[in-house]
Amino acid sequence: xxxxxxxxFGVESMRKKGIxxxxxxxxxxxxxxxxxxxxxxxxxxxxxxxxTADDKVFAIDDHCPxxxxxxxxxxxxxxxxxxxxxxxxISLETGKALGADExxxxxxxxxxxxxxxxxxxxxxxxxxx
Amino acid sequence: MTEKLVIIGNGMAPGRMLEHLLEKAPGxxxxxxxxxxxxxxxxxxxxxPVLSGEKDYEEIIIHGDGWYIKHGITxxxxxxxxxxxxxxxxxxxxxxVTEPYDxxxxxxxxxxxxxxxxxxxxPGVLTYRDxxxxxxxxxxxxxxxxxxxxGGGLLGLEAAAGLNAQGMDVTVLHVMPTLMERQLDPxxxxxxxxxxxxxxxxxxxxxxxxxxxxxxxxEQVELADGTIIPATLVVMAVGIRPxxxxxxxxxxxxxxxxxxDAGMRxxxxxxxxxxxxxxxxxxxxxxxxxxxxxxxxxxxxxAGDETAAFVHSDTPxxxxxxxxxxxxxxxxxxxxxxxxxxxxxxxxxVYKRLVLKDDRIIGTVLYGETADGAWFNDLKKKQTDISExxxxxxxxxxxxxxxxxxxMAAVAALPDDxxxxxxxxxxxxxxxxxxxxxxxTSxxxxxxHTKASASCGSCTGLxxxxxxxxxxxxxxxxAVQPMCSCTTLGHDEVRRLIKAKGLKTIPAxxxxxxxxxxxxxxxxxxxLNYYLVCDWPNEYADxxxxxxxxxxxxxxxxxxxxxxxxxxxxxGVTNSSELRAIADVVDKFEIPMVKVTGxxxxxxxxxRKEDLPAVWxxxxxxxxxxxxxxxxxxxxxxxxxxxxxxxxGTQDSTGFGVRIEKFMWGSxxxxxxxxxxxxxxxxxxxxxCKDVGVICVESGYxxxxxxxxxxxxxxxxxxxxxxxxxxxLEHIVALTQMYREQARYLERIYKWAKRIGIxxxxxxxxxxxxxxxxxxxRFVFSQKFAQVDPWSERVSGKDKHEFRPMASxxxxxxxx
Ligand SMILES: Cc1cc2nc3c(=O)[nH]c(=O)nc-3n(C[C@H](O)[C@H](O)[C@H](O)COP(=O)(O)OP(=O)(O)OC[C@H]3O[C@@H](n4cnc5c(N)ncnc54)[C@H](O)[C@@H]3O)c2cc1C
Ligand code: SF4
Ligand code: SF4
Ligand code: FES
Numbered sequence: 018x019x020x021x022x023x024x025x026f027g028v029e030s031m032r033k034k035g036i037x038x039x040x041x042x043x044x045x046x047x048x049x050x051x052x053x054x055x056x057x058x059x060x061x062x063x064x065x066x067x068x069t070a071d072d073k074v075f076a077i078d079d080h081c082p083x084x085x086x087x088x089x090x091x092x093x094x095x096x097x098x099x100x101x102x103x104x105x106x107i108s109l110e111t112g113k114a115l116g117a118d119e120x121x122x123x124x125x126x127x128x129x130x131x132x133x134x135x136x137x138x139x140x141x142x143x144x145x146x
Numbered sequence: 147m148t149e150k151l152v153i154i155g156n157g158m159a160p161g162r163m164l165e166h167l168l169e170k171a172p173g174x175x176x177x178x179x180x181x182x183x184x185x186x187x188x189x190x191x192x193x194x195p196v197l198s199g200e201k202d203y204e205e206i207i208i209h210g211d212g213w214y215i216k217h218g219i220t221x222x223x224x225x226x227x228x229x230x231x232x233x234x235x236x237x238x239x240x241x242x243v244t245e246p247y248d249x250x251x252x253x254x255x256x257x258x259x260x261x262x263x264x265x266x267x268x269p270g271v272l273t274y275r276d277x278x279x280x281x282x283x284x285x286x287x288x289x290x291x292x293x294x295x296x297g298g299g300l301l302g303l304e305a306a307a308g309l310n311a312q313g314m315d316v317t318v319l320h321v322m323p324t325l326m327e328r329q330l331d332p333x334x335x336x337x338x339x340x341x342x343x344x345x346x347x348x349x350x351x352x353x354x355x356x357x358x359x360x361x362x363x364x365e366q367v368e369l370a371d372g373t374i375i376p377a378t379l380v381v382m383a384v385g386i387r388p389x390x391x392x393x394x395x396x397x398x399x400x401x402x403x404x405x406x407d408a409g410m411r412x413x414x415x416x417x418x419x420x421x422x423x424x425x426x427x428x429x430x431x432x433x434x435x436x437x438x439x440x441x442x443x444x445x446x447x448x449a450g451d452e453t454a455a456f457v458h459s460d461t462p463x464x465x466x467x468x469x470x471x472x473x474x475x476x477x478x479x480x481x482x483x484x485x486x487x488x489x490x491x492x493x494x495x496v497y498k499r500l501v502l503k504d505d506r507i508i509g510t511v512l513y514g515e516t517a518d519g520a521w522f523n524d525l526k527k528k529q530t531d532i533s534e535x536x537x538x539x540x541x542x543x544x545x546x547x548x549x550x551x552x553x554m555a556a557v558a559a560l561p562d563d564x565x566x567x568x569x570x571x572x573x574x575x576x577x578x579x580x581x582x583x584x585x586x587t588s589x590x591x592x593x594x595h596t597k598a599s600a601s602c603g604s605c606t607g608l609x610x611x612x613x614x615x616x617x618x619x620x621x622x623x624x625a626v627q628p629m630c631s632c633t634t635l636g637h638d639e640v641r642r643l644i645k646a647k648g649l650k651t652i653p654a655x656x657x658x659x660x661x662x663x664x665x666x667x668x669x670x671x672x673x674l675n676y677y678l679v680c681d682w683p684n685e686y687a688d689x690x691x692x693x694x695x696x697x698x699x700x701x702x703x704x705x706x707x708x709x710x711x712x713x714x715x716x717x718g719v720t721n722s723s724e725l726r727a728i729a730d731v732v733d734k735f736e737i738p739m740v741k742v743t744g745x746x747x748x749x750x751x752x753x754r755k756e757d758l759p760a761v762w763x764x765x766x767x768x769x770x771x772x773x774x775x776x777x778x779x780x781x782x783x784x785x786x787x788x789x790x791x792x793x794x795g796t797q798d799s800t801g802f803g804v805r806i807e808k809f810m811w812g813s814x815x816x817x818x819x820x821x822x823x824x825x826x827x828x829x830x831x832x833x834x835c836k837d838v839g840v841i842c843v844e845s846g847y848x849x850x851x852x853x854x855x856x857x858x859x860x861x862x863x864x865x866x867x868x869x870x871x872x873x874x875l876e877h878i879v880a881l882t883q884m885y886r887e888q889a890r891y892l893e894r895i896y897k898w899a900k901r902i903g904i905x906x907x908x909x910x911x912x913x914x915x916x917x918x919x920x921x922x923x924r925f926v927f928s929q930k931f932a933q934v935d936p937w938s939e940r941v942s943g944k945d946k947h948e949f950r951p952m953a954s955x956x957x958x959x960x961x962x
Contacts, residue, residue: 041955042953043952043953043955044952044953048947048952049947049952050690050691050947051691052665052691052692053691055947055951055952056951056952057951057952057953057954057955058951058953058954058955059954059955063951066952069665070664070665071664083216084216084705085706085707086707087703087707090695090698090699090703090707091668091695092667092668092671092672092691092692092693092694092695093691094663094665094666094667094668094671095663095664095665095667099667099668101694101695101696101703102703102705103212103215103216104668106667106668117594117595136955138955
C-alpha cells in the first residue's frame with residue numbers, strides 16, 4: 018500500500034512504466050476542507066479530490082462502483098470515504114471497495130507541490146480510449 | 147441476455163437460494179419476487195423470541211429493503227399469486243400484476259393445519275406462522291387473560307412459552323399422552339412437561355378438542371370428556387401442510403407437496419419448487435436445514451449446474467424456549483435389532499438416551515444437558531463404530547480421553563468437520579477458518595460471513611466458544627456492543643464519559659477514550675458529533691465533516707446525486723403568496739418534480755447542488771426557512787384543522803401544532819422526530835403513530851409518545867393528560883430533551899423508550915416536577931444556539947466550497 022505519500026508513490030511507478038503524464042493545476046490544498054472533498058469537473062465526468070485529516074490528497078472518479086453515488090459527498094475517515102447513498106466504504110488509495118463489498122473506482126494521480134494541487138489528466142485521456 | 151426469474155413466496159428457502167444464485171451467476175437473471183406477506187425476508191424461526199419479547203422484529207430481518215435495491219431485485223410485497231399460466235409463461239397476482247417468466251420458482255411454504263371443529267373460525271382463534279400472527283397474539287396478551295394453545299409440539303410449546311412470558315394464563319392441549327412425541331421418547335416428554343408446568347403453564351395431555359364456543363368471539367374450549375376451559379385466545383399449532391394448491395391448479399404434479407426431482411425441478415422443466423411446499427424423494431420437510439440444502443441445489447441448477455442434487459440428511463430438533471435444553475435427532479423407536487444406552491440424573495433433571503444399531507448411533511435424545519449434541523450428531527453422521535467407547539459413550543465426549551474435559555476443551559476436541567450449525571450446515575473448520583482468514587472479531591461478523599448461528603440461534607454458545615478458542619482473550623462475548631469497530635465502548639458508555647470527563651471535541655473523545663483509528667469512521671463520527679452538540683450546546687463547534695451529507699448541505703440527496711428541498715410550512719398551514727413563491731422557484735430553476743409530503747408540506751426534487759443557495763435565497767425572500775426534512779432533528783408537526791373549523795374540534799390543534807414547531811425547530815435529536823396534534827379523538831392528524839403526538843380532548847391535552855409508522859408500525863403510549871396548552875408544551879419539550887440526552891444515536895423514541903421503560907419516562911416527565919423543569923430549561927438553553935436558519939446562513943456565504951466545483955478542466959486544455 019502507499020504509506021505516507023498518498024498517490025505520489027503510484028505516480029512514481031507509472032513513470033517507471035514509461036507512461037507520460039500531464040499535470041493540470043486544480044487549485045490549492047486549502048480549497049478542500051480537512052476530512053472533506055471537492056469536485057473537479059471534466060468532460061469525462063466529475064473527479065472527487067479528497068483531503069484527509071493528515072493532509073494527504075487523493076483523487077478518484079466521483080462515481081461509486083455500487084450505483085454511481087457521488088463519493089465526494091461522503092464522510093471521509095482515514096484514507097477512505099463512505100458513499101452517501103448506501104454506505105459502501107471506498108479506499109482512497111486503491112479505489113477499491115472495502116469490507117464485504119466488491120468493486121473499484123478509478124484513481125487519478127495527484128501531486129501536491131507546496132500548496133498547489135495537480136492532477137494527471139493523461140489518465141483521463143486513456144480512460145476515453 | 148438476462149433471463150426472467152420469477153419467485154412465488156419470499157420465505158427463508160428462496161431467500162437463501164437467491165444468496166447462492168447471486169454468488170454463482172450474478173447478473174444472469176432479472177429477478178422478481180411476489181410475496182403474499184407484505185414484508186421482506188425475515189427469520190421465521192425467530193418469531194418465538196419476538197413473541198416472548200426477547201427480540202424485536204428488526205433484529206430478525208434477513209434481507210432488509212436495501213438488499214433488494216442493492217441487487218436490483220423487484221419485490222412485490224403483499225401480492226399473492228393467484229394463477230400460473232404455463233402456456234403463456236406468466237404469473238398473475240391478486241392485485242392484477244402479470245409477470246412473464248423464463249424460469250419460475252415456487253416457494254409458497256406451508257399453511258398451518260386447522261382442526262375443523264365447530265367454532266374454529268371465531269375471532270380470537272389464531273395460527274402460528276407469521277409476524278401477523280405474532281402481533282395478533284401480543285395484542286391479545288395485553289389483556290393478560292386466558293389462552294389455550296392446541297398442540298404440544300415444537301410450535302405449540304414455543305407459542306405457550308411466549309404467551310406465558312407476555313403475562314397470559316396459558317393451557318396447552320395435546321392429543322397424545324406425552325409432549326413432542328415425534329421428537330422425544332416418553333421419558334423425555336415427561337421431563338419436558340414438568341419443566342413447562344413449572345413455569346406456570348398448564349398441560350392437558352390426551353386432550354381431544356371438541357368445540358370452540360363463544361358469542362361472536364372465543365370464550366371457551368370444550369374437550370370430548372366434557373372439560374371446559376375458558377379462553378379469550380386460542381392458538382392452533384397442530385401441524386402444517388405443504389402449500390401446493392396454486393401449483394396443483396396449474397396442472398403441476400402434486401402429491402403431499404409439489405413433486406420435484408433431486409434437482410428441485412417439477413414436471414414442468416421451467417418450474418422449480420423448494421422449501422416446505424416441495425416434495426423430494428417422497429419426503430416433505432419442516433426444518434430449515436434441508437430447505438437450505440434445497441436452496442443450494444436450486445441455485446446451482448439455475449446457474450447451469452445440472453449435476454447438483456438434493457441429498458436427505460437428518461436434522462436435529464431443538465426447542466427454543468429459554469431455560470429448556472433439549473436435543474433430538476434421528477430414529478429412536480425401540481426395535482429388536484437395536485440397543486440403547488440411557489442416563490438419568492433426576493436431581494439435575496437430566497435424561498439422555500442413545501439408540502444404537504450395529505454399533506452405530508442412529509438416534510439421540512438429550513434433555514437437560516445438550517452440550518454433546520454436536521458430537522453425537524457427528525458420530526451418527528459419520529457412522530462411527532462406537533464399540534470401543536461404548537461404556538462411557540453416554541457421558542459424552544469429555545469422558546473419552548480419560549479425564550473429564552471442561553466445556554471449552556470439549557469444543558476444542560471436536561473434529562474439524564463436526565457440524566456446529568445444524569440449520570445452515572456449517573462445520574467447525576469453516577467457522578474457525580473464516581475467523582482467522584477474514585479477521586472476524588464479533589459474533590455478527592461470524593454470522594455475516596459463515597451464516598453459523600444466523601437462523602435459530604441455538605448454536606450461538608458453541609460458536610462463541612469457537613471464537614474464544616480462535617481469538618483468545620480478545621473475544622469477550624459478555625461485552626456490550628461497541629459503537630463501531632473504532633472502539634470497544636458502547637454508546638451509553640461513551641455518552642457517560644463525555645459528560646464525566648468533560649470531553650468537548652471529537653479529537654478529545656478519541657484521544658481520551660482510546661479510539662483505535664486515527665479519525666473514526668462514518669458510524670462513530672456522526673454519533674460523537676451529535677453527543678457533543680447535545681451535551682455542550684454553547685461550547686461545541688459543530689463538525690460539519692462528521693455530518694452525513696444531507697445535514698452538511700441541508701437538503702436531501704437523491705439517487706442521481708441531485709437534491710430535494712422542503713421548506714417549513716408551520717403546522718402544515720400555507721397561503722397563496724407562499725405557494726406562488728414556490729411556483730416561481732420551480733419555474734425559475736426548472737425543478738422537475740414537486741410533491742406533497744406525508745408531513746404536510748411541499749418537496750421540490752431534482753435540484754442541482756450548485757443551484758441550492760440560489761433556490762434558498764428565493765425561498766428566503768418569501769419568508770421560508772429550512773424544513774430540516776433531512777435532519778436527525780425535529781421534522782414536522784402535523785395538525786388537523788381543530789376547533790377553528792372542524793365541528794368536532796375540542797382545542798385549537800392547528801395553533802398548538804404551529805406553536806410546538808416554532809418552539810422546537812432547529813433542535814438536533816438522536817434520530818428524526820415527527821409530531822402531530824389532532825383536535826379530537828377522531829385523530830385526523832394521525833398523532834398516535836408519531837414520535838410525539840397530542841390528542842386534544844374537552845378536558846385538555848392527551849400527550850402520546852413512542853409511536854412508529856415506518857419499517858415498524860407501533861401505536862403510541864400515553865404519557866398523560868394535562869389541562870392547558872402551556873403545560874402540554876412543557877411536557878413535550880421535557881420529554882424530547884430527556885430523549886436527546888439519553889438515547890443512542892439513530893435510536894428512535896420508541897426504541898429508546900422500550901429500552902429504558904415507558905414507566906420510567908412517565909415517572910421523570912409526569913411525576914417529577916423538578917426533573918421536568920430541568921429538562922425543559924436545558925432544551926430552551928440549547929435552542930439559543932440551534933435556532934439559526936441554515937439556509938439563510940448559506941445564502942450569506944457559509945460553506946461556499948460545498949456548492950461549487952473546485953475547478954473545471956476541459957479536455958482541450960488537458961491535451962494542451
Ligand atoms: C414459530 C416457528 C418456529 C420455527 N422454528 C424452527 C426451528 O427452530 N428450526 C427450524 O429448522 N425450523 C423452524 N421453523 C420452520 C421454518 O421456519 C420453516 O421451515 C421455513 O421458514 C420455511 O421456509 P419456506 O421458504 O419454505 O416457506 P415460508 O417461510 O413459509 O415462506 C413462504 C412465503 O410464501 C408466501 N406465499 C404463499 N403463497 C403465496 C402465493 N400464492 N403468492 C405469493 N406468496 C405466497 C407466504 O406469504 C410466505 O411468506 C419454525 C417455524 C415457525 C412458524
Ligand atoms: S421515499 Fe421512503 S418509502 Fe419511498 S422509496 Fe424512498 S425510502 Fe422507500
Ligand atoms: S381530529 Fe377531530 S378536530 Fe381534528 S379534524 Fe379530525 S374530527 Fe376534526
Ligand atoms: S451508490 Fe455508493 S453505496 Fe450505493
